[in-house]
Amino acid sequence: xxxxxxxxxxxxxxxxxxxxxxxxxxxxLNLIFGVIDVVWICYAELIMIGMYAxxxxxxxxxxxxxxxxPCAIVLVSMLGVLLHQLVIKPVLAAEPINQLLxxxxxxxxxxxxxxxxxxxxxxxxGVSLPSLALGDLQFSSARLVAFVAALGCMIAMYLxxxxxxxxxxxxxxxxxxxxxxxxGVNPSRIFLITSALGGGLAGLAACLLxxxxxxxxxxxxxxxxxxxxxxxxxxxGNMIGGxxxxxxxxxxxxxxxxxxxxxxxxxxxxxxxxxxxxWRPRGLLGSKS
Amino acid sequence: MRPLPLIxxxxxxxxxxxxxxxxxxHLIIMCLLWxxxxxxxxxxxxxxMTSFGHGAFLGIGxxxxxxxxxxxxxxPWISTPIALVLTALVAxxxxxxxxxxxxxxxxxxxxxxxxxxxxxxIIVALRDQTGGSLGATPxxxxxxxxxxxxxxxxxxxxxxxxxxxxxxxxGLWIWTRVDRSMARLALEAISHEEDAAASIGxxxxxxxxxxxxxxxxxTCIGGVLYAQYQQYVNPETVSGIGVSLQMVFxxxxxxxxxxxxxxxxxxxxxxxxxxxxxxxxxxxxxxDTTIYGLLLVxxxxxxxxxxxxxxxxxxxxxxxxxxxxxxx
Numbered sequence: 170x171x172x173x174x175x176x177x178x179x180x181x182x183x184x185x186x187x188x189x190x191x192x193x194x195x196x197x198l199n200l201i202f203g204v205i206d207v208v209w210i211c212y213a214e215l216i217m218i219g220m221y222a223x224x225x226x227x228x229x230x231x232x233x234x235x236x237x238x239p240c241a242i243v244l245v246s247m248l249g250v251l252l253h254q255l256v257i258k259p260v261l262a263a264e265p266i267n268q269l270l271x272x273x274x275x276x277x278x279x280x281x282x283x284x285x286x287x288x289x290x291x292x293x294x295g296v297s298l299p300s301l302a303l304g305d306l307q308f309s310s311a312r313l314v315a316f317v318a319a320l321g322c323m324i325a326m327y328l329x330x331x332x333x334x335x336x337x338x339x340x341x342x343x344x345x346x347x348x349x350x351x352x353g354v355n356p357s358r359i360f361l362i363t364s365a366l367g368g369g370l371a372g373l374a375a376c377l378l379x380x381x382x383x384x385x386x387x388x389x390x391x392x393x394x395x396x397x398x399x400x401x402x403x404x405x406g407n408m409i410g411g412x413x414x415x416x417x418x419x420x421x422x423x424x425x426x427x428x429x430x431x432x433x434x435x436x437x438x439x440x441x442x443x444x445x446x447x448w449r450p451r452g453l454l455g456s457k458s
Numbered sequence: 459m460r461p462l463p464l465i466x467x468x469x470x471x472x473x474x475x476x477x478x479x480x481x482x483x484h485l486i487i488m489c490l491l492w493x494x495x496x497x498x499x500x501x502x503x504x505x506x507m508t509s510f511g512h513g514a515f516l517g518i519g520x521x522x523x524x525x526x527x528x529x530x531x532x533x534p535w536i537s538t539p540i541a542l543v544l545t546a547l548v549a550x551x552x553x554x555x556x557x558x559x560x561x562x563x564x565x566x567x568x569x570x571x572x573x574x575x576x577x578x579x580i581i582v583a584l585r586d587q588t589g590g591s592l593g594a595t596p597x598x599x600x601x602x603x604x605x606x607x608x609x610x611x612x613x614x615x616x617x618x619x620x621x622x623x624x625x626x627x628x629g630l631w632i633w634t635r636v637d638r639s640m641a642r643l644a645l646e647a648i649s650h651e652e653d654a655a656a657s658i659g660x661x662x663x664x665x666x667x668x669x670x671x672x673x674x675x676x677t678c679i680g681g682v683l684y685a686q687y688q689q690y691v692n693p694e695t696v697s698g699i700g701v702s703l704q705m706v707f708x709x710x711x712x713x714x715x716x717x718x719x720x721x722x723x724x725x726x727x728x729x730x731x732x733x734x735x736x737x738x739x740x741x742x743x744x745x746d747t748t749i750y751g752l753l754l755v756x757x758x759x760x761x762x763x764x765x766x767x768x769x770x771x772x773x774x775x776x777x778x779x780x781x782x783x784x785x786x
Binding site: 208256259260263264265266267269270271273274275276277278279280281282283284285288289386390393394397398401405429432433435436439440442443446447 | 508552555556559561563564565567568569571572573575576579580582583699700703706707710743744745746747748749750751752753754755757758759762
């Protein structure tokens with residue numbers, strides 16, 4: 170009997186790669202929550218719109234991918250700003266649950282618009298990256314690219330937040346929302362920049378996901394809920410916690426899915442999440458209030 | 459009782475005898491059924507416990523009753539108590555730690571969201587028994603009879619109309635009982651300032667659990683009735699994030715702080731969906747979801763108290779402004 174099952178190792182490796190993507194998804198959501206104190210329930214739907222943008226630019230208009238990707242990132246980033254100005258801003262003073270629900274309304278809206286405009290058929294970019302072999306291990310290079318890009322982006326984000334004036338202002342406002350205006354920082358400007366950044370991260374995620382998955386209007390539902398759970402597990406608004414939680418979650422899905430069915434991987438991950446919340450209700454690295 | 463509710467009740471009681479067709483009657487039945495489910499949600503939702511997990515309770519009711527009948531030939535009369543026990547266990551399992559550890563607001567919403575997704579995933583994962591994403595149909599007991607009390611299957615829509623009407627009224631009665639209880643005042647205090655409420659001797663965890671149990675059990679019964687009336691269940695329509703959000707929105711659109719608010723919300727959303735379908739047919743996919751989403755955003759931004767809640771408030775304001783000159 171082999172102790173180190175080669176397929177198990179493969180599942181673990183795939184879990185690590187999946188963790189990279191989840192970490193990127195969680196980063197955008199955490200950034201927005203940390204600064205604006207709003208959870209974008211429709212975050213995954215923004216990614217879906219980005220994926221469609223890439224699909225149409227590349228397949229219908231024949232743009233090369235290196236041009237389509239930045240365009241999609243800019244587009245989703247602008248969507249993020251629009252979302253903030255039109256939907257979030259009017260309810261900023263309302264009860265937190267209303268803010269959660271209003272973005273839930275945007276979830277349906279974006280899903281409906283995507284169905285209207287693009288139809289319910291599954292669409293595929295038609296670009297398939299080769300699968301890599303490392304000894305007996307097989308894994309897809311699309312996942313590896315996504316992992317590396319996600320990691321790179323997170324390091325860039327970290328440097329931005331810690332080394333620049335703007336980044337410092339963003340971190341400061343997430344620590345104390347009331348005092349920052351007194352320090353000469355304009356919160357609404359910071360909110361706009363954060364929304365643009367969060368949208369941009371969603372756009373980047375769209376670039377990486379479009380290489381791996383078929384596009385359809387409901388695709389947001391297949392990774393949206395996981396992203397929220399990763400964020401809560403890590404402590405809402407805590408970017409490092411979200412990063413760690415993403416890899417824990419991905420392992421549960423990947424290895425659990427390896428031993429049982431894929432859905433059971435999710436079930437186990439979700440059950441672990443609920444159990445974990447009872448141990449640390451504020452999340453992995455959440456602040457104790 | 460004031461005359462208006464009595465007239466309303468009498469009107470509802472004679473609806474099937476007005477000779478309306480099967481389709482309008484079906485619409486009214488669905489409307490009352492969802493009204494009941496939204497009311498169940500509002501029992502706890504209005505008290506600051508915004509659950510995104512009621513899809514799990516609806517799913518338990520629907521699937522336990524259908525699976526027990528198909529796999530073991532157990533009548534819904536026997537399987538419904540089983541589903542209720544299961545629902546109570548799940549509600550306690552989630553509720554107790556949440557309330558003990560003061561998981562509120564965003565965290566409560568997202569933890570319960572995980573619950574409804576787990577329910578959906580389990581139903582899909584057990585595809586050999588449940589039929590997975592394709593859904594399941596209870597075996598018919600109406601092969602050579604028009605109704606079966608044991609199987610809770612009736613071919614006549616009129617029978618269903620009265621069953622659902624009674625259940626809806628019972629739901630409103632429970633809502634009112636909770637509304638008039640001391641517990642409601644205590645829970646409102648809790649939803650505003652939990653620590654302060656606890657400091658004046660309110661048993662936060664016990665009260666919250668009680669209301670959660672009532673709400674979850676009511677929703678579970680809604681699931682049983684949905685499955686028996688529709689004779690078809692699908693993991694997407696009875697569990698998961700979609701239907702959970704639908705419940706929250708239905709209650710909020712109508713106004714979750716007034717008794718008939720969730721009912722107005724159910725009527726509004728259902729008529730909207732049917733109206734769009736009649737106007738545009740099935741050809742334009744996604745139009746209904748688009749308008750639905752758009753309206754929800756507009757509602758929460760401009761009418762956070764819901765249709766009925768806002769209407770009642772408007773009337774109250776008008777009455778006051780009419781009284782003032784008289785008093786002066």
